[in-house]
Amino acid sequence: MNRKEFLAQLGLGAAFVLTASCLGSCSSDEIASPSGVDFTLDLNDPANAALSNNGGFIINNRVVVARTNAGSYVAATQVCSHEGNVAVTYSNDEFFCTVHGARFDQKGDGLNSFGSKGLTVYKTSLNGSTLRVFA
Numbered sequence: 001m002n003r004k005e006f007l008a009q010l011g012l013g014a015a016f017v018l019t020a021s022c023l024g025s026c027s028s029d030e031i032a033s034p035s036g037v038d039f040t041l042d043l044n045d046p047a048n049a050a051l052s053n054n055g056g057f058i059i060n061n062r063v064v065v066a067r068t069n070a071g072s073y074v075a076a077t078q079v080c081s082h083e084g085n086v087a088v089t090y091s092n093d094e095f096f097c098t099v100h101g102a103r104f105d106q107k108g109d110g111l112n113s114f115g116s117k118g119l120t121v122y123k124t125s126l127n128g129s130t131l132r133v134f135a
């Protein structure tokens with residue numbers, strides 16, 4: 001092996017090490033679900049207009065707040081329990097992660113293998129047009 005071949009192999013090895021370490025630690029699984037959640041939303045605020053419709057949802061500080069098809073309100077972390085991606089939304093009356101398709105019911109229970117770890121959900125309380133979301 002000459003010097004050039006050695007350096008090429010070293011470069012490939014370094015790239016592998018960087019890639020392997022990144023795969024292990026660069027994933028977003030270090031992002032924690034919001035803690036100490038306690039905020040209110042004004043449902044008359046145009047920014048929250050999606051909550052006027054059944055099936056609509058908004059995202060506020062990594063919390064998905066949704067209006068169910070039955071007209072009640074539910075909330076859950078936006079941080080998926082599968083690989084920690086901040087990608088949970090609300091679709092088809094359940095929480096849904098857009099990365100690999102994890103599905104969670106309104107109580108945070110997993111509905112498929114990607115969602116098997118469940119999802120942190122928060123309580124909601126409606127007082128007039130003020131919706132409180134809290135842990």
Ligand code: FES
Pocket residue numbers: 080081082083084085087097098099100101102114
């Ligand atoms: S990170 Fe959400 S399904 Fe994989």
